[in-house]
Amino acid sequence: MGTPGRLANLLFLSLSLAGVAQADDLRLPAGAPAAFQNECGACHLAFPPRLLVAEDWRRVMAGLDRHYGDNAGLDAPTRRAIETYLVGNAGKPKKLGSSGTAASDEAPRLTATAWFKRKHHEVPQAYWRHAEVRGPSNCAACHKQAVAGSYREREIVMPDGHRWQD
Amino acid sequence: MKALIPVLIGLFAVTAQAATPNEILAGYRAEAAKLNPRYQPSAELGAHLFARGFGVSARMPACTSCHTEDPTRGGSHVVTGKAIQPLAPRANPERFSDPAKVEKWFRRNCGEVLGRPCSAAEKADFITFLMRER
Numbered sequence: 001m002g003t004p005g006r007l008a009n010l011l012f013l014s015l016s017l018a019g020v021a022q023a024d025d026l027r028l029p030a031g032a033p034a035a036f037q038n039e040c041g042a043c044h045l046a047f048p049p050r051l052l053v054a055e056d057w058r059r060v061m062a063g064l065d066r067h068y069g070d071n072a073g074l075d076a077p078t079r080r081a082i083e084t085y086l087v088g089n090a091g092k093p094k095k096l097g098s099s100g101t102a103a104s105d106e107a108p109r110l111t112a113t114a115w116f117k118r119k120h121h122e123v124p125q126a127y128w129r130h131a132e133v134r135g136p137s138n139c140a141a142c143h144k145q146a147v148a149g150s151y152r153e154r155e156i157v158m159p160d161g162h163r164w165q166d
Numbered sequence: 167m168k169a170l171i172p173v174l175i176g177l178f179a180v181t182a183q184a185a186t187p188n189e190i191l192a193g194y195r196a197e198a199a200k201l202n203p204r205y206q207p208s209a210e211l212g213a214h215l216f217a218r219g220f221g222v223s224a225r226m227p228a229c230t231s232c233h234t235e236d237p238t239r240g241g242s243h244v245v246t247g248k249a250i251q252p253l254a255p256r257a258n259p260e261r262f263s264d265p266a267k268v269e270k271w272f273r274r275n276c277g278e279v280l281g282r283p284c285s286a287a288e289k290a291d292f293i294t295f296l297m298r299e300r
Contacts, residue, residue, distance in 0.1 A: 044246040069225065069245065071277055134247040141247060 026050060027149030029089040033081040039074060040082065045139050045146060047110060049089035056099045056108035057086040063107055091115075111136040130159040187255045187262035191293045197286035205287055212295025215288055222281035229279060237299050254299040262293060 026048035028036075040046050049057070061083040065073045074082070097114030101107065110116060120136065127133060133141040140146040142164070145155045156164035191207065198205045217235065219228045225244055226232065232250055234241040238257040241250040252258040262268055276284040284292070 043243055044248050071274065132247065134245065138247040 024152045025149065026146075026151055031088075032085055033078075035074070035078045036082050036085060039072070039078065043070070043072070044137065047137075047139075048149065049086045050091040051096070051110040051116070052086075052091060052108055052113070053093045053096055053098050054087045054090035055102060056110075057083065057090050059102070059108050061086065066107075068107060109137070127159055133159050185263060185265050187293060187297050190262050190265055190268055191290055191297070193265065194286045194290040194293065198290055201285075202287070205290075207287075207290040207294040209291070209295040209298045211288075212291035212293070215292055216295060220280050223278055226279050229275070231279075237296055254296045256297075256300045261296070 028046065028048060032046075037046050052060070060067075061079060064079065065071050091113075095115065099108035099110065099112040101109070101112070111120075116136075123136075127142070128136050130141075139151075142156050142158055143151045144157055145152070153164060158164060195205070195207055198207075216229045216233075216237065221227050231244045232241050233253050237253040240252050242248060243250060251260070253261055255261040255263075272284055272289055276282065276288075
């Protein structure tokens with residue numbers, strides 16, 4: 001009699017574990033053009049495509065000549081290759097939420113999605129402004145394995161040297 | 167001649183990617199000499215260019231805003247905080263080894279910091295200064 005229940009429990013447990021693993025695992029999907037690291041990754045972390053929805057990535061790539069205050073212009077073939085990769089691996093709107101800037105001239109920020117805000121709502125403002133952090137887009141400042149795509153809670157070290165505690 | 171073609175292609179393939187700082191410097195120097203036949207690269211002028219505040223960009227007024235005042239040490243991007251490896255080739259052998267990459271960063275960073283493209287002479291001065299630093 002207990003077997004179907006146990007099976008259901010096991011199923012539930014493995015599903016929720018998979019869910020946890022997914023949230024922590026932001027490794028870059030296969031197929032990134034070399035230019036993705038060489039161009040995007042030269043000035044900031046080569047951000048996981050899943051952190052913005054497709055429409056937001058299109059808008060980022062359409063405005064590279066004024067990229068958050070910098071001119072990050074690329075030749076057309078390179079720009080297209082990177083955009084194809086980002087859009088093809090973009091986040092799901094339902095899960096992530098958009099950056100909410102589609103109607104304005106403002107550039108989409110991956111730190112403005114509902115998902116990002118929910119994940120970081122406990123982080124005190126002072127940490128974002130810390131001299132070594134400089135802002136919420138500097139993932140690797142606290143997520144020490146961000147370069148490898150790993151965002152596990154136990155890997156987080158805050159700028160004051162403390163490990164993250166809920 | 168036909169037998170030479172693959173050799174020549176091979177040579178170009180190698181030189182297109184890998185170069186020494188001296189070779190890259192020689193390229194800019196030759197370009198500068200076309201405008202001024204008496205041009206000689208100057209480490210002093212390069213050092214001045216590196217340290218000078220241009221004030222065009224509020225966030226990046228000078229090269230040193232991101233690269234720090236010591237090019238043999240690493241810096242960090244003043245906006246994103248991403249680590250930047252040293253500019254001086256003696257401290258970082260990867261520097262000035264890929265002509266296309268060198269040109270790309272002169273184009274971007276001169277536009278950002280100086281608000282205009284750098285001249286061939288400025289580039290040659292800049293590299294001469296960085297090659298001196300240890």
